[in-house]
Amino acid sequence: MVDHLGEQFGDYRLTRKLGGGNFGDVYLGEHVKDKTPAAVKVLQERLTHSEDLKEFINEVRILFRLQHPNIVPLLDFGIERDIPFLIMAHAKGTLRQPKGTCLPQDTVVGYIKQIAGALQCAHDLKLIHRDVKPDNILLGPTFPVWLSDFGIVSIAHSSRSLNTQIGAGTVPYMAPEQIQGKPRIASDQYALGVVVYEWICGSRPFKGTAIEIAMQHSQAQPSSLCEQVPRLSSAVEQVVFKALAKDPKDRFTSVLEFAEAFALSVEQSKLRPAHQESEEQWVHEGATHCEDGGIKEAIEASNHALQFDPSSADAYNNRKLAYDNLKRYKRTIGDYDQAIALNPQDAVGYYSRGIAYYELKQYERAIEDYYQALTLNPHYANAYGGRGLCSYYLKNYWQAIQDFDCALWLDPSITWFEFEREDAYSKRGWKP
Numbered sequence: 001m002v003d004h005l006g007e008q009f010g011d012y013r014l015t016r017k018l019g020g021g022n023f024g025d026v027y028l029g030e031h032v033k034d035k036t037p038a039a040v041k042v043l044q045e046r047l048t049h050s051e052d053l054k055e056f057i058n059e060v061r062i063l064f065r066l067q068h069p070n071i072v073p074l075l076d077f078g079i080e081r082d083i084p085f086l087i088m089a090h091a092k093g094t095l096r097q098p099k100g101t102c103l104p105q106d107t108v109v110g111y112i113k114q115i116a117g118a119l120q121c122a123h124d125l126k127l128i129h130r131d132v133k134p135d136n137i138l139l140g141p142t143f144p145v146w147l148s149d150f151g152i153v154s155i156a157h158s159s160r161s162l163n164t165q166i167g168a169g170t171v172p173y174m175a176p177e178q179i180q181g182k183p184r185i186a187s188d189q190y191a192l193g194v195v196v197y198e199w200i201c202g203s204r205p206f207k208g209t210a211i212e213i214a215m216q217h218s219q220a221q222p223s224s225l226c227e228q229v230p231r232l233s234s235a236v237e238q239v240v241f242k243a244l245a246k247d248p249k250d251r252f253t254s255v256l257e258f259a260e261a262f263a264l265s266v267e268q269s270k271l272r273p274a275h276q277e278s279e280e281q282w283v284h285e286g287a288t289h290c291e292d293g294g295i296k297e298a299i300e301a302s303n304h305a306l307q308f309d310p311s312s313a314d315a316y317n318n319r320k321l322a323y324d325n326l327k328r329y330k331r332t333i334g335d336y337d338q339a340i341a342l343n344p345q346d347a348v349g350y351y352s353r354g355i356a357y358y359e360l361k362q363y364e365r366a367i368e369d370y371y372q373a374l375t376l377n378p379h380y381a382n383a384y385g386g387r388g389l390c391s392y393y394l395k396n397y398w399q400a401i402q403d404f405d406c407a408l409w410l411d412p413s414i415t416w417f418e419f420e421r422e423d424a425y426s427k428r429g430w431k432p
Contacts (some may be wrong), residue, residue, distance in 0.1 A: 004042050008032065009085045010078045012040050019135070028090065037090040038075060041149075046082040056084055065125060070118035072138060072146040091138035091146055102203040102229065105236065107267045108199050111137070113191060114145040118249070121254065123185045130183055132191035132414035133173045134198070171210045176218040176246050186248035189255045193243030196262065200236075201228040205244065218246065227334060230306035233269030236262070279308035286318035290325075298322040313342040320352070329356040347376035351383050354390075363390040381411035388424075389417055397424040 004027065005014055012029030019026045029040035047053050056337035060077045076087040095111065097103065103111075122129060135348065138146040177183065198204050205222030206213045222244060225237040239261045245251045252258040282305035289298035292311060302319035305312050320335035340346065354369035362376035369390075370387035373380050388403030404421040405423055407414055425432045 002044075004083075008082075009040055009042060009080050009083075010076055010087060012038055012087060014040060014042075029087065039072075039088045039090050041086045041088065043084045043086075047079055047084055047085070053079070060086070062127070064382070066127070067121060068118050068121040070114040070145055070147060071121065072140075072148040078253070087145075088148065089140070091140055091148070093139055094135050095137040095139065095145070096134040097199065097202075102202045103199040105200070105232075105269075107268050108196060109263045111145055112192065112259045112262055115147055115195075116255045118145075118147040119188050119192070119255045123188070126185075128183055128185055128186045129175075129191075130178065131170055132188050132195065133170050134195055135170075136302050137172070137195070149231050165192070171213050171217075172206065174214070174217060175248070177248060179214050179217055179265055184248060185255075189243050189258055190245075190248075191209050192255060192258065193240055193251075197225065197240055197244070198224065200232065203228075224331065226257055226303045226306075227331065232303075233265060234300055234308070235265040235305050236269055236390070239265045251311040279305045279312055281310065283312060283314045283318060286315065286322075290318055291317075291323050295322045296323050311342055313339045313346075317349075324352075324356070327359070329359045330350055332356045333360075345376060347373040347380055347383070350376070351380065351386065354383070354386055358390060359384060361393075363394050366390045379410055381407045381414060384410065385414055385417050392417075392420045392424055397427045400424045401428065401430075 003015055003017070008012055009029070011031055011033065014027040015030050015033055016028040017025060024041055027040045027042065029038045030036070031038065047056055056079075060074075063074055068072070072091065073089040074086060075089060078085055078087075079356060115132070119129060119132070125307070129147070129149075130136040136147065136149045138148050140146045167400070169328065171179070173191040173194045175183070175187040178187045178190075182289035194204060198320040206220065207341070208216070221239065225240060226232050226234055237423035239258070242261075243251055243258045252261065256339045258403055282301050286298045286301035286305060289295070289301055299319055299322045302315045305318075309315070316335045316339040320339065322333045323329070323332040323335065333353060333356050336349060336356060340349045343349065350369045353375065354366040357363070357366035357369060367387055367390045370383045370390070373383040374387070377383070384403045384407035388407065391397075391400035400420065401424050402426065404417055407417070422432055
């Protein structure tokens, strides 16, 4: 892309490059007469045909109709040497946060209300932004939130002059239907949902290469926010996940409805239920639900307990048992990690995490946990049995036989590894 630093576009001379994107570069511009600053977006495509010029002007006229206090003001536009450009009000910076930064929920409420208002203004005019992300959310001079790049995205998708790109946007924030080349108004709500998810827990819901992330948008469920932010209300998580629904029909009917639901869930989460006054009560309720088979209720009760006390090992234990029942072993391991960190002398914790690793076929890591369990409790028969199973599947039959026999010596009633024990003996040419 050509560097236009030092050139003049309209009444502004470009003094510093601020950033770049799919459709052009943004420069800090200084008015040649009164020296006032502005942001100048120089688009990369040249307009060499009269029809292209006419369409570009028509599209910019539509953008001037986007009058909203939370949309970055479009001051002027023009064409220099066949290069189209837009002049916008200069902002203090973006709402892109340092990696791992979690914003307070009340702060997110304030931001999302303003962004949703801006998007709704565009949606009422049948315009789709297509590239909602923190880099396009700016702080104005008096600190209102401004949504930017409406001009770039809508022109690029409406004008033949800029070679409409079906896949334009930023993959980590793109809705499944937009990735498939079928963006719609609800796609902006999904992107805003990704932004809110990132602000709450400090990371985006999906990670990997662009192709991997695109596939996850279509096929994978985001990791639980409540697990990453223990004090977060499950109601807040449900609102965000509704905005992140794979099918646009399953999202909120409008982006404003999303913002209102989010604000309400945050407000309600501040009110503690009258019938639950302590972490101990929530832990007890979670344990009861686990015993009765109420898995979803057990997880929710454990989340409430962790809101009271993020260091509650019992709450993590209850939740991990619930996830075990759902066979969601990767999530289970996260809770085992927390419980073990809080109580490193718990042999049962190491044994249970070993089971999760075994179910995931990560036998070496399972063996490490079984070893730790046995270090803490040398008479732990089930830990010998679990380690024996892992050794068996790693084809270390001699070690497997030793562990199986130790388990049976400690507890002759154990039968759940009977087949593997007999087969290990057979592989060694021995008889049990």
